[in-house]
Amino acid sequence: MSRHQLEIDEIGKVVLILDKRFFALITVIWLTTALVPASSLGSTWKGEELLRQWREAAWRLGPFKLQPMLLLTNAGYDDNVYYYSRGNPVKDYTLTAGPAAEIYLGIKKKILLSFYGSPQYVYFYETKRERTWNYYGRAEMNFIFNRFLLTAGASYSDARQRWNTEIDIRPRQRERSLRAELLWQMRRKLSLSLSAKQSRYEYENLEYELFRIAEALNRTENYANATVYLQVTGRARFFADLEYGLFEFANPASRRDSESQALYGGFEFSPTGRIRGRIHVGYKYFNSKAAERQDYEGWVGDTNLQLRLLRRLWVRATLRRDVRFSLWYDNTFYLENIWSGGASFYLHRKIRLDYDYSDGRNRYPSQSVP
Numbered sequence: 001m002s003r004h005q006l007e008i009d010e011i012g013k014v015v016l017i018l019d020k021r022f023f024a025l026i027t028v029i030w031l032t033t034a035l036v037p038a039s040s041l042g043s044t045w046k047g048e049e050l051l052r053q054w055r056e057a058a059w060r061l062g063p064f065k066l067q068p069m070l071l072l073t074n075a076g077y078d079d080n081v082y083y084y085s086r087g088n089p090v091k092d093y094t095l096t097a098g099p100a101a102e103i104y105l106g107i108k109k110k111i112l113l114s115f116y117g118s119p120q121y122v123y124f125y126e127t128k129r130e131r132t133w134n135y136y137g138r139a140e141m142n143f144i145f146n147r148f149l150l151t152a153g154a155s156y157s158d159a160r161q162r163w164n165t166e167i168d169i170r171p172r173q174r175e176r177s178l179r180a181e182l183l184w185q186m187r188r189k190l191s192l193s194l195s196a197k198q199s200r201y202e203y204e205n206l207e208y209e210l211f212r213i214a215e216a217l218n219r220t221e222n223y224a225n226a227t228v229y230l231q232v233t234g235r236a237r238f239f240a241d242l243e244y245g246l247f248e249f250a251n252p253a254s255r256r257d258s259e260s261q262a263l264y265g266g267f268e269f270s271p272t273g274r275i276r277g278r279i280h281v282g283y284k285y286f287n288s289k290a291a292e293r294q295d296y297e298g299w300v301g302d303t304n305l306q307l308r309l310l311r312r313l314w315v316r317a318t319l320r321r322d323v324r325f326s327l328w329y330d331n332t333f334y335l336e337n338i339w340s341g342g343a344s345f346y347l348h349r350k351i352r353l354d355y356d357y358s359d360g361r362n363r364y365p366s367q368s369v370p
Contacts, residue, residue, distance in 0.1 A: 044185040045231070047144040050112055054104045069100040071120060076354070081127055082168040083360075093125040096134075112142045122161070130170060134159035149183040164324050165336055165360050171213050172204040189231035197223045211327050218250040219325070235270035241282070247325075255290040256325060256332045262300065269305075276306040277316070286323045288332045294365035296323055296333060312346040318358075326364070335363045 057065035075095035082090055100118035107113070116138040124130045140153035160172040181195035199221045205214040227241040245260040264282030269275050281301035288295055299321065306316040318340045326334045340358035347353065 043146045044144075044149045044183050044191065045229075045237075046183050047142075047149045050114075050142055050144065050149075053102070054106065054112060054114075057102065057104055063105055065104040065106075067102040067104075069102075069118075070097075071100050071118065072097045081124070081130070083162065083165055084168065090127060092127045094123060096120050096122050110144055112144060114138075114140045114142070130160075132160040132172075134161065147185045149181075149185075151181045151183075152179070154178050165338065165362055166324065166327060166334060167208055167213070169206065169208055171206050171208075174202045176200045191229045193225070193227040193229065195223075195225045195227070197225075208327065213327065215251050216254050216256075216327050217325060219256070220248050220250075222246040222248075232267070235273040235275070237268045238266070239268060240265045255293065255330075257289040258287060258332060259289070260284055260286045260323070266303070274308045277304040279303050279305070284323065286333060290332070293330070293332045296335065296365075298335075314344045314346075315341070316343070317341045328364075331364050333365070337361045337363070 053067075054065060057067040059066040059068065073096045075097075076093070077091070078094050079091045080089040081092055081094075084090070098118055098120035100116070100120075103115040105113040116136070118136045120134045120136070122130065122132050122134060135156075135158045137157070138153065138155040140151060143150040155175070155177045157175045158172070160170050162170055163173055177197060177199040179195065179197040181193060183191060183193045185191045200219075201221070202218050203214045205212060207213070222245065224244045225241055227239055230238045232238050241262075241264040243260075243262045243264065245262075247256070247258045247260075249256045262282050262284040264280060266279040266281055268278045280303050281299065284296070284298065284300045286296040300323070302320050302322065304316065304318040306314050308314050318338070320336065320338045322336060323333045324336045326332065328334075338358060338360035340356055342354060342356035344352045344354050
């Protein structure tokens with residue numbers, strides 16, 4: 001596949017009750033605010049970033065602050081729309097455009113509500129069947145204290161696009177997510193995050209080479225994470241993340257229910273520095289609950305880095321390796337390996353030209369997994 005383009009077991013089930021007790025969680029967090037002094041705001045690094053976004057929002061409408069945006073992305077030429085690995089790939093001109101807005105509401109100097117919404121139109125010049133509207137939304141409630149940040153949020157997306165490298169078509173996927181996080185700033189440079197997230201994925205009921213996508217892949221994913229952060233420099237932060245995942249599929253006949261445990265480490269770089277992005281690597285145990293299905297144990301990662309070479313010129317590289325759920329036959333998963341490289345030239349602070357090249361390989365349990 002290549003592409004050019006311009007531009008631990010039952011304990012884990014505690015996450016499953018997130019949707020049923022979500023509003024109870026909000027109530028507990030709200031009551032907690034009465035026990036925490038409100039004399040200082042934003043002392044956690046995430047709290048400071050939230051307050052910076054709030055202060056820099058362009059418009060004020062009564063108690064609300066608004067940051068409007070007009071998004072124009074992926075405008076250019078794609079020489080492999082469906083990521084074909086052989087034959088004659090479909091080539092086309094494409095762009096994605098639409099409005100977006102981030103809305104903030106501050107309450108009593110320690111609560112910050114944020115809302116995001118964006119409808120986006122995906123246009124292809126010749127491949128008309130791929131033209132579509134995609135929708136994205138997010139809402140969060142943040143309790144910002146001296147040494148703690150409490151966050152509860154929900155997000156929604158309804159989009160038709162390439163979700164993985166296994167399926168050549170673009171099925172519509174709806175994702176509904178709930179998340180909660182507690183960040184504790186233990187020391188000036190040391191912090192601890194405890195978080196839980198539940199996401200439900202639903203696909204349109206399309207048939208792809210004798211397999212029905214919705215029957216095979218509709219599922220609920222649950223994650224619980226414990227992450228330690230260490231501020232190394234003003235623009236670089238080290239992290240170590242312990243993760244538990246639990247995956248339950250809507251159709252029991254798919255026999256893809258599974259769980260995972262992973263330990264990650266790496267660095268996050270400031271979005272305002274000369275080096276941006278993150279280094280994220282780890283070791284994962286992926287266990288299928290169907291005894292006859294194979295498991296995976298090995299290295300995974302999701303690393304993306306950008307480097308400014310000149311005032312207007314940036315280069316970037318991405319390396320992604322992880323377990324993905326498979327549509328095919330009796331495979332619970334496949335191992336996706338993707339790398340890419342590219343460059344950006346800025347014509348203006350908010351206008352740039354991109355070039356990207358990517359290549360990838362999928363390996364299945366029946367094959368030797370490196």
